[in-house]
Amino acid sequence: MYTLTGVLWGGLMLKSVNLDKAVEPVYLLLLRRPGITIAEISAVLDIADTEVKKCLDVLADLALIRRSWQDPEILMPMNPEKVFEAVLSQKQAELAKKQHEMEELRAVAARLVNEYAVEYSYGRGEACERLASVEAVRARMDDLVAATTAETLAFAPGGPQTPENRAASRPLARSLLSRSVVMKTIYLDSVRNDPGSLEHALWLSENGAETRTVPVLPLRLQIFDRRSALIPINPEDSSQGAILVEEPGIVAALYAFFRLVWETASPIAQPKRTRDISAASPQERELLRLLAEGLTDEAAARKLGISLRTERRMITEVSARLEAHSRFQLGQRAAENGLLSPDASFTAQSGMT
Known part of the structure; x- marks a missing residue:
């Protein structure tokens, strides 16, 4: 017989393979009562025999059940560990592929930024605009936030955020979220150890924004409606100002880079494993x-x-x-x-x- 712990573990495994909600109770019942028949499953779960058979077909495709050798009408559960290991291996391979793609895009983005933004100084109205001070960046940010209608994406490196930065960012965040603008921010994992920064990140999540963390970020970045992006003039010292990029090719590369990092990041409220x-x-x-x-x-x-x-x-x-x-x-x-x-x-x- 399967223990309660085994049943709970099986339920978690089912979620990892994205089974339909109707299939999960059928499999869990088989774990608790190996040898149960289709008619008995139908009676216990109060669903039609045809629905039970559809669920069993799904479970059979995943090699989670088999028919008894003595009586084909009797259903037996298979050990789900092998299926779980296969799913885990697949997800690890997908993660490794995404990390490789992220490194390639990081190199491409760095080269494009170096060629089109850092080496040249452009005036306002051109494809790139140089903002030579923190004050100029914040003033331009006000304009960009006011014009944003769909989505804003951000890398926030540097570890724990200062109280001044948090205070300055909240009015902008409220302005965006009040207009139902999608707001996604990626911080460093280290913010989880700073009460003020963690509280701010959770505040963003509670107010409709999406926040995640990663171990390291290459630079500060803000993307507005996939049309413009702010990047630092010097990634090691953001106080030197920023470049506002509106070149479609560069913005597209930075957006693709953000998406790859986002997919490997952990939600801020995710418990430690x-x-x-x-x-x-x-x-x-x-x-x-x-x-x-x-x-x-x-x-x-x-x-x-x-x-x-x-x-x-x-x-x-x-x-x-x-x-x-x-x-x-x-x-x-x-x-x-x-x-x-x-x-x-x-x-x-x-x-x-």
Whole structure:
């Protein structure tokens, strides 16, 4: 007999394969009462035999049930673990493909921005407009928000948002949401550890906006109605101002890049998942990748929007789970567990020898 835990686990698996709501109770009943007949299922669930048979056809296609060898009228559930593993493998492959596409688009976007925005200074009314100060950017933002009618998309890097930034953004957000404009924002995972930033992100979600987080973002970005985009003149220092881009090709590339990042991001209200000793969170994976690329602890912490102390604590925790006693060994163990490329290694830095 299947335990209650097994039944609940089976229900979660069914959601992962997007079964119709009518099919799920049929399968769960089979888990609880293996050997039940079609007539008995119909009686217990109070549905017609024809509907039961349709549900059973779906379950049979997924290899979740079989007929008894002794009596074809008796239905037996199959172990759902194999199906779940296949679904998980498929989703992991899809995620890897999207991440690869995201890296390619990141490179294309960086090249386009460099060629069409950074090297040239355009006046207002041209395909690109240079806004040389924070004040100029905020003033232009007011115009853009007022003209937006359908959608605004944003990357918000830099880790926890300052109280000033949060206060300045709320009137703009209210203006957009009051007009039923779709508003999607991606923050760094590190905002989850800052009460003020987390409260602001949740406030956006509660008021109709959509907010997600990722371990690292390449630059600050705002896209309005897929027609114009604001990007920083210097991605490392947004105080130097921004470029307003209205070149269709550049905006389309930035929009595609945003969509790929959005699909791999986690909703702000999503609970943390437990993981085994060799697993790593997206933020930890990104930290390992940055260190493998040769970044110092300080530079990696800045990229992730976290303090140096937090970055080193993360290294210590990952090293403990992987039983690594040096930076070099951490690189080896991370690669062995599929967290890095096989030839990755770290140089020795302070905190580990």
